[in-house]
Amino acid sequence: MKENRTVIRLELIQLFRNKAFLGLILILLVLMTLATWNTDQYFQVKRAEVKTQLQLVEENDKRLAAEIDSLNGGLASYETSYTLPSSGVRLTYNNHRVTWLPFSSFSLIAIGQGDLYSNYKKIVLYFNSSYERDSEELVSPLEQLFGQLDLAFVWVYLLPLIILLTSFNVLSLERETGRLTLIASQPIRIWHWVLLKISIRFLTILVLIISFLFLLLLVFEVDVLGNLLVFVQLLVTLFMYTAFWFFLSFLINLAGFSSGKSLIILTSTWVIFVFLLPSVVNQLAKELNTIPSRLEIINHHQAMYNEMESSQDVEMERLYQRHPDWRSDDPVTSDLSNSTGWNIDYLAKQYIAQIKHRSVADNYENQVESRNAWVEVFRVTSPAMIIQSALTDMAGTSGRYYRSFLKQSQEYAHGYRHYVFKGLFTNHSFTANEIRQLPVFTFDYQRVPGTFKQDFLIMLAYLMVLLILCFVLSKKSQKIN
């Protein structure tokens, strides 16, 4: 026990006198600060975008309801249904809806797929894109190519390197400088001594990261206490990832290689886990789950539109059989010289083409989902992938979140269209109350099941394997000369 305490005390003194170690830790903390600041700024812009969109919808709806009140009170008159506030045409063209993905309290830890997707989607009934699982944004593709600096990047990519650079030569340095003989003469086993030294580095780095993270979260006003479970999950994730790289380093130290060789092996392992395996998994996913080009899907939609136009009367009849409650005897609805009739005809054509196209589009999306599910399964091949996936999930910015959001938005768009078209096709006069109570979108979190338990178990398995290997090598290390 006394020897242990001495080793710990000396190692701590040595560590905090080591300029290289302090320099690397400083770089890590500076990068964490920059990453958090960058992510905070990034999401502030995104939050402002969503707020603007929601305000626009609210203002438009209020204006429309007020105009309907004026119309009913005989205070205003309108010439066409384009401007008539109670008309379905006006509602369709001027009052769009917005669906939005709420921001997680811990969005600060990972921008994830947030630079690819918007956190809101405009539902404009006369735009085909409103019914597709896509959202528009104005982002430089270069930003998307190089990616954003966020905490997930610092932890997944850089933290392991810093761990490796600060621990690769714990044993080899002693041997190369001739001090190992002295250590061997002490009443302590070599593997035990290496373990102590590595553990001190592990705990020092972990405590520093966690304390600094806590500080950053406080500075950037993240409600840690209100989201204690997520915070604990984050700490466990960080602990396991850091432990994985330290175990690996311990293992290579025990193998007794030279400093250079140890660092090459460790860096190669880092390249394999952080670059190679993920890229191979992505490549295999593409090869084994081939999906037709999206261009074919677009062309199919266009072809369906042409087909529908060539037999419009039959298709219209089918539409009314599908939606008997949309059928109306009001002559206005079939008079193409009138804006209501013209728009019913136009919107019905778009809708019919979509119905004819839907099975192909859905099939495509299902294929995308199964390919992505395949990749998610094979994330187990690399701790870096597991942690990246876990962090983006905690931040609510993973592809799973955005794709689920788009799917839910698509379902909402279909439901909302059904509601408005029923009124439009029957020339119903919308009331101010109906406008105030238009269907509202709510994101359903239940549809994105958490993966923390799986991630935890997989990381635990990794750690167990490394632990067994360390145990085997520790026996061998007793014979180190």
Place this chain on the structure above:
Amino acid sequence: MIGHVAQHELRRQFRDGRIRTLLIVVTLMLIASLVLSLRDYQLASNQYQKNLSQARKNWESQSTKDPHDAAHDGTYVIKPLYPLAMIDKGIKQFSGQVVHLGAHERKQSTLNEAKDHSGLFRFGELTPSFILTYVIPLLLIFLGYNAFTEEKEKQTIRLLLVQGALLSQLALGKWLALFLQMIGLWCLLFVAAAISSYSVGSEISADVSQWMALGGIYLFYFIIFINLIIWISAKASSSGMSLTVLLTLWIIITLIIPKASTNLAGWSYPFPTLQTFRDNINEDQTNGLNGHNFWNEAAQDFQQKVLDEYGVESIEDLPVAYGGLLLAEGEKYESEIYTKHFDLLQSQYEKQRSIYRWCGLLSPMLPVRFLSMAIARTDYGFLWHFEDEAEKYRVEFNTALNMNIAENAKGVNRYEAGRELWASIPEFDYKWQPPQEILRDHTLEFASVLLWAILSFLLTVFFTRNIQIV
């Protein structure tokens, strides 16, 4: 002497089992990435041809309708893929594949491939550019980190100096050994890629000079790394220290600075939000022509201009359908507004590019990657060029349809045209930006790479003369 040193260095490295393993692994990775990229390119080329002709077929097989309705339905133009994209996919995955050309509105490219992938796709793909940018520099570091330190640790450097070797000769010899190993991999990749691209039989081909330009850029990139490796190995006190410093440098050059420069560029010159961008366009369009508004001041002015041109008093007296003329003129006006705003966006990007250029002085990867993407036609410049050309075509396409209304709809209650008109609209024929123009636009990036190569070489040659040999 330099040759002898290089020969010795090569022998030393090939005797080392881990170096042989690393070389074999990287070579296999390079071959795998090349085969996969070739397959991808082949597939993409076939899909491009197939979908392009299907889009045209869809356009031509439309039923009889008002030509302006047809303009609203519009058509698609698809971004072609240049053979050099096999090496560097650049922003291809993030920039959309098609542009919808319709009436009244210029649209951005859509169908961003990256959105169809899981978030783990961001770790990257096994492509030649990934190997060239990240893996080969790392391999060079592993091959050369102990070029000098090992001689120092084993004290053999003293023997060499006693025998009359100069430190600069040693440095050049070791430099040459690394260069020869690198050039083997380099040749393998570029010669194989160039030959296989011709075997694909795509209608688009890149001449040898462009393959050489792309290869040359990466050659400079590797030379910069070799220079830094030799210099740091000469300066470092131990192999461990040398490797640590080189790895830190590699992280900074390939990972941290590219990301940091992206953030810096984004914060210094942000793009407007889509809402602001559209609001600005709408504001400019409010009082202008839009083809459907006959009553605003701009429409009244245009009407008067048309009446004066034809020397008549009223629209009814015109020999053509006024509605068609107004639609055609409105389209031109709207396109000018879009061009103005897209040009503003481009100028914002140019400002961002200046940040990347400055950051290129800290990381040679940035200018190398910008040059590589530009030559492979997978950069932002290509995207802008394609979208600008598509916009010019959109205006011609709409003008042809609207003028058809002007010429034929006079006195007709509901004018409709048929397949003859759709087929008469010429197809979009994209002309690639000439390589000279691209290189001219990237002179500063090239200068930056050259500067890095020269300065780092000077470091290697001159600063290894006075290193501590013990």
